[in-house]
Each structure stands twice: as C-alpha cells, then as structure tokens.
Amino acid sequence: MSQSPVLPEKDSYGQLSDGRDVYRYSFTNSEKVTVRVIDYGCVITDILVPDKDGNIDDISIGYDKIEDYEPNPRCFGSICGRVVNVISNAKFVLDGKEYKLPATFSSYENEESKHAIHGGVKGFHLKLFSSWIEGDKVNMKYVSPDGEEGYPGELTTIVSYQLTNQNELVIEYKATTNKPTIVNFTNHAYFNLQKHDYPNIDDHVLQISAEKYTVNKEDDIFIPSGELRDVAGTPWDFRKPVRFRDRLKDGPHGKGFFHNFCLGESGPLKHAATLDHPPTGRRIEVRTTEPGMHLYTGCNTIPHTKGKEGAVYEPFCSICLETQHYPDSPNHENFPSIVLRPGEQFYSKTIYKFTLIPQ
Template identity: 40%
Template sequence: MPDGRPVTRWTIGSPDGVRAEVLSLGARLQALHAPDRDGRRANVVLGCERVEDMLGEGAYLGATVGRYANRIAGGVLPLDGTTHRLTTQPTGHTLHGGTDGFATRLWDGVPVREGRRAGVRLRLHSPDGDQGFPGALTVEVTYLLHPDGRLWIGYRATTDAPTVVNLTNHAYFNLAGEGHGTVLDHLLRVESRGYLPVDAGLIPIGPAEPVLGTPFDLREARRIGDRVVDEDRQIRRAGAGFDHNWILDGTGFRRAAVLSHPASGRRVECLTIEPGLQVYTGNHFDGTLSGPSGRPYRAYAGVALETQHFPDSPNRPAYPSTVLRPGEEFRSMTVYCFSAG
C-alpha cells in the first residue's frame, strides 16, 4: 500500500480444477482459474496486478463494494427522521459506498475450512460517519471454494446504530479468459420478469417494468452482443449496454442467472438469497486498464453479475429495506458454480 502496509493474497482450490485468488485489498476476488471442456485452464475474471490500479481506475474489479453497493441519489440518506449527507462521485450520486468505499480498504483475513470447502474470512471495521454513513459497522466476508467448482461468498454485518447495508462482489467475468476479447459472444440468462428503468444518472425512475418485449427479457439464454446493439432507450442510456437491476423471481436461495461461453464450454451459474441482480456489461472500459494478460480492457471486456438489494432503496420506501439496526445481523450469501461441457 502507499503507506507501506502489505497486501496479502490467499490462493484456494485445486491445481487441476477451479482455483481462486483473494486479496486483502478490497476483500477482492483477483483471479479465478477454471478449465474449459478440454481441461484447458484460464483466468475468467478481470483483475489488476498493480496496487495503484486497485486504488484508482480498477478499484471495483472483483472487490467487495459497500457500505452500500450501487447508487444512492444525490448522496442523500434519510433515516429515522435525519438526513445524512454521503460522499459523492463526480456524477453527484453516491456509488458503491462513496469516494473511499470498502473496495479500497485493507481487510484483515484468516484462512478457514468448513468440511470440504476451504477459503478465507476477511473482516473490516467501518467507523461511525464513514463516508457520511451513520453507525459503526463491523463486516465479514467469507470466500469458500468447494472442489466441485462452487465458490461461496457469505456476508455478515452488525452495527451500533441504525444504518443501511447493501454488499456485493463486483467481479467481471469473461469465460473465454481474462483479456481474451469481449463477452459479446456469451449467453446470459436471468431469472426475472421485471427490471428497474433508470434516468440519465442511472438512478431508478420508479417501479419495475416487465421485461417482456424488451432487450431485458433474458428468461431464456440470449447472446449479449445481440442485446447491447438494440436501440432501446434504456440500453443507450447506460452507454450501449446493461447497467440495470433485475428483480429476481422468487424468494430464498435460488438461481439468479446463468452465463455461458459456447466456444469454450465454460459456464457459471449464480445463486443467491438477494432480491436483485445488477448486470453491468463493462460498457465504459476504454483501454486504460490492463490485467495479468497484459491486454487492455476495452468495452465489454467482462460482465458483472452483482447480487444485491435495489439501487437507491433508502429513498424508495416501496423497495425492500436495507436498514440494519443494533441487535440485528445482516446476512447474505451468493454462490457461483463453475462448470464446463
């Protein structure tokens, strides 16, 4: 780190199967190596090699983002009759926890094992007033990898005063391999009948709208490249692609999405207990960042499948609540299942 503190990397998994690399900087999934149908392995998540990139343009790549993932309009957080002013990005909104969110923090971590699953548990303390959020928050994120290729990400948080919490992982997947072209040839299925349209600032403009008859209808697997070329106003508004929240069907632990790459046979199934899924197709990558491959990341270099509560929920009473109070525990879980065939 710039102040001399070391960044720790944990490597978990099988030399011949799925293997993950997790960093203490941002509780970050820096790499995930998975075999294709012929057993050839590739790193299928985008990541940076330099700490300065992880503290700058590449801050969100693979990171745990919070205290509030996604956007809060105008940096305004109303809670129990008090309005809290949060730090905001140049857009004027709060994104992924503010200007110095969890993605750029150094977390404490210890290796853990649960049955056949091995991994790492990372912990962070966020003081009262951090980025404007009320309440001191203690957060844990646990990565556990099963030999069969299931990556479990579990979240826990407690607070000493009422606050809001919305945590997710911001990995970008490219199942052809990091730095190997775009995800336009990937197939994506999302288990959802509705999504949240957004305004020019990518803030939801109201209730969910049906996906039926729109490019957002991914109830059957669709080629991403066929969707992002659509002239739909919402696709154009997000920069010629997806940067939207889908309202997931059902409740409890269930399948949210499936991403597949026909050429390699690689596939990742996403399961979660969260009510929403933000799909972002990397529309704004401009070649500034490069990963371990040395190739620059350009538009559509990866797609993020961010399980979470809805954007701007603190300002939308009709959305599922993200309020956490003393004596309660925030818990969430998402599983990414990797396979090839």
C-alpha cells in the same frame, strides 16, 4: 463418499504505499479450478477454470500487483460497500434524519458529480481488511467507524470466501451495527469466459431468472425511477438465453446494460443467472439470497485500461453479475429495505458455480 474440503493457502501480496502488508489466499480444488483473493478490498484477483478441452484460463479481469489494486477505480474483483451501486443525489433519509454522502458519480460525461456510488470516495473496495483462515474458509473483517463516508453507525463486516470441489465459489457477508444504518454489499468481479484478455463478450449467452427489472430514468440513465416493469417484450427479457451479440447495445443510449433485475424475496437461496460461452463450453451459474442482481456490461467506464499479463481492457470486454439489493433503495419505499438496526445481523450469500455446458 464425501470429498475433502479445499483448504486455502496464504502468502504475501506485497505492501500498500503506507507500508501495510497485503495477504493473498489461494484455493485449488480437485477439478483444477483455482481462485485467489487478497485482503485489500476483499478482491478476487484470479479465477482459473478449465474449458471443454481441459485448457485452463483466467476468466476474471484484474491487475498483476497491489500497486494497481490500491486505487482500483473500476472496482475489479472487489467487495463494494457500505452501500454498493448508486444513491441518487448523494443523500437519504433514515428515521427522519437526512444523511449526506460524498457525490462521486454522474450519469453523463463532463457533468458535475451529483450521486453517490459504491460506498463513497474510499469505499470498502479501498479498505485493508484483517484476514484469517478458518477451516476451508478465508474470513476478512473491517470495522467502519461511525460517520465514515457519511454513513451512521459503527459497522462491523465479515466477508468469507470458500471454494468447494463442486466448483462453487461461496461468498458470505455478515454485518452488525451500533446505530441504525444502511447496508448493501456485492462482489464486483468482471467475467470473460473466453479469457480475461479477450476483447469482447459477443459470444456469451445469458439467462436471468427475473420477471421484472428496475427502470432507469430517461433523463438520468443510471438512476432508478422507482418503477418495477415486466421484462416481457423489452430488451431486458433474459428469461430465455440471449446471445450478447444480438442484444448488447440495447442498454441505455447504446451504452450496454447497467440495470437491476428483480429475483424475488430476500433470504431464500435461488437461481439468479446462467452465463454460457459456447466456443469454450464454460458456464457460470449464479445463486443468491439477494433480491436483485445488477447486470453491468463494462459500458464506457473501462476506457483502454491496462490489466494483468499485459492485457488492455476496452468497453464491452466483460460482464458483471452483481447480486445485491436494488440500487438507490433508501430513496424508494417500494424497494426491499437495506436498513440494518442494532441487535440485527445482516447476512447474505452468493454462489458462483464454474462448470461446463452440458453436451
């Protein structure tokens, strides 16, 4: 017997500083899982799930109100685009023409920004999408004009959210363009399966279905070198479950993980990762059509950040499992292409399933 779909409910989430209305959509399923999203930045504001004893906690980092999400410097829970992650030296070449982007990121403190990241100065995480309910889905749409943040082509993007009674949060992305351009989306949710305000992820256990990862440069530790290296024998081997307490500081220069893992061909829906928290029994299973997943462990870019319910977020308090194409793809011919042309449709699907560790 099939279960009824989980229908979202709409309410107001306040107004932006320019007076535009922001709307929130709430899903609650038969298993007492609740997910809330807003149409500013397509942000997931809350993910409430039961633990093994039935206690319900919010496992996603974020803010309480729109005034804090409006700047959202850490991209908490948001969609990132047009191109997530880094583009080295803030430029790329498409069909023989060089495009320059705003330089907003540096790999080192006190160094002048020289790379592009997460779509620019005002990427999709800072855009108000139009939104509407369609059956058991919430659709959010944004039309990015030709040349916005340096990217060519008018890009029309629709992001949809759906929660099932199987505890699956389904995120779908569709995009079309009127000129050749580049596209790479992700959702930037930060998870802590103990509770969003817990200070660390030491007891989390991660498994990633990847035989290779993209190596970062030695002299620019967040920028891919172009090499795809076997994970075997390295700190990046998560093929078997690894407890973070035993591995967390093995990332670049002791700053945790900021690395892309190679999952296979783009298109088929496949297992990407499983994140467990044995003390609470909570589990997240990640499946995606994307060829990569970026593992980000909060590093030093969350310095004493005030969040929801009075929480204060510190480095290494959360983990991001960002399904996407590889970082800096336009500048590496051996990476899967993120070029989108007129007449084509970009499509991507990621599923986060919230469940319990089998006993």
